[in-house]
Amino acid sequence: MTTNYTKLPAILLLEDGTVYHGKAAGKIGTTTGEICFNTGMTGYQEIFTDPSYFGQIMVTTNAHIGNYGIHDDETESGNIKISGLVCKNFNIAYSRKLSSESIQDYFQEENIVGISDVDTRSLVRHIRDKGAMNAIISSEILDVEVLKQKLAEVPSMDGLELSSKVSTREPYFYGDSNSTYRVAVLDLGVKKNILRNFDNRDVYAKVFPAKTSFKEMEAWQPHGYFISNGPGDPAAMPYAIDTVTEILQADKPMFGICLGHQLLALANGIRTRKMFNGHRGINHPVKNIILDRCEVTSQNHGFGVVAEDIEKSDKVEITHVNLNDQSIEGIRVKGKKAFSVQYHPESSPGPHDSRYLFDQFVTSLQN
Template sequence: MINYTKLPAVLLLEDGTVYHGKAAGKIGTTTGEICFNTGMTGYQEIFTDPSYFGQIMVTTNAHIGNYGINQEEVESGDIKIAGLVCKNFNIAYSRSQADTSIQNYFQEENIVGISDVDTRSLVRHIRDKGAMNAIISSEILDINLLKEKLAAVPSMEGLELSSKVSTKESYFYGNEHAAHRVAVLDLGVKKNILRNFDEREVYAKVFPAKTTFKEMEKWNPDGYFISNGPGDPSAMAYAVDTVKEILASEKPLFGICLGHQLLALANGIGTMKMFNGHRGLNHPVKNIIKDHCEVTSQNHGFGVIPEDVKKSDKIEITHINLNDHSIEGLRVKGKNAFSVQYHPESSPGPHDSRYLFDDFISMMNKN
């Protein structure tokens, strides 16, 4: 294992902007779409969230790694981010429950990062210029060579990534004697979503991303859940077709994040690449059906096209983002189907929206 040293590292953005810093994690080179998360805590959950697959994460909190790594606090089996950019990469940690340091964790998982970067300046730049690709390297410092490598990286727009992070084989989660059976289409599902189902007397069978409706229906579930995940929803015709078949079956359907976008596409609503996306633990969302506000956890770079939603006679808006008025929740008229763009299972994060799991259970009870 490489001993951690404060070797120099470089971050190059697609628009030619360069930031110099110090090596963090594995010595190497990595590429991806750069984005930022404003959460004050929960770095380990962010690192392991499958929705971040293919993205370089900028953390706005000044200290990363300061409470160490606990193997129980993960959202998937391994780190999913493509790389990390932070201000202070704290190898020393004080929490007694931690198993190891962030440096050991990154080296074991082959994750390249850069620290000692002015992340305030970087986030302002991304905010103003929009999402773009980037490259981090602690082994190549030649900017021209890095530009050549970065030029070969595909845009996130048009990429189908969910099948790369989905389970390869179906598996069960929860108590087989539970009151309800839910088929989970795994497009990058987070473990805490499954925990929330288990806590509500749901026995889940988690299926690979490209499983057909016919195959899932053989299990005779009481309802279907379409998970979060990475990539461009418009590149996922296979999943859109599956959602259409679930809707035709009249069984209850609940979608989160990517699942929300796929429900929209299945009803003729287009999706779009957002200028920056929403990533953080404190986004205000209004439930316009219940007339109350929720503080939400969010992680998405794509969204549904508001104009399409407003023109549709199939879809009803249930939630809106109070920062930019983007569409945060939908339900299908005349169907037992609804979705939200944010993460009600959020851990860490607010618990304001966990009622949505209860709403799904009630829907199955009535069906």
């Protein structure tokens, strides 16, 4: 375990010219991405490895990151997906005996650049007021003018297609081949705990690359389809919108989470748009207006569906709403076994209030 790490100076520069000075964390280097913040107090390793965060610099609002170390079972994908980390305290020493290594060793192995000793309360307030923007972290270039030039070359997240960059390259199976049900998973950045939830419900999953056609997936003869979470702008993914449209036309059971929710909306003529800040945390209150009950949810998204379009639509209806800002958190297609939610019912990290949605989907496969 690394304990004698010398903290070198580092700089965080935001797109609007705001500069924060701190200490190097992880690999010495330079990284860029869209800056966002997550309010969860636990689950930093799951956040780091969530493919939906690809291309983003993560600000953690909890004061201590790394304090319980790194554990192999707490990853949501094969490697770290965030572009960089901003935190207050980067704790190299850790307390959990089951952990295998420190966060510093982990970041160095994964070539992740970060910055610590930053006033994250001030930073989050700034992002909250000014909105999402690109940023650059560097512990090797300390000239702000040079960093401004590099940052100017970074594209906006609005209009970026990123799912094909994090999706599996080859199909693979997850679960017991003797399970009762087969579900085709369109991998746009799927989390491991989503697949575990299927496996726990007598489902054998075949995970397909992002640009797989409906015809190829249908050849496996699945009982239903799952459209996963993932990074980037859903409107920049015509290939996935076409696939979801074909699944609907074939009248197959379908369940979408996060990006999958946005794609289901787009396939029904409902627009999506980039949010001012997005929702990222594990305590977002959502109301299921069909069941008239509330649930505390885990969320991670920077795009959302346009509520006015849904209200005018004769194809879909609203099933869930966010109690903080009244944004749309769930829809279902009228007359079909197709539904989606904007949040993460598999949690990891987060509460398990919403895992009933997996049961709801499996029930739809039975008929």
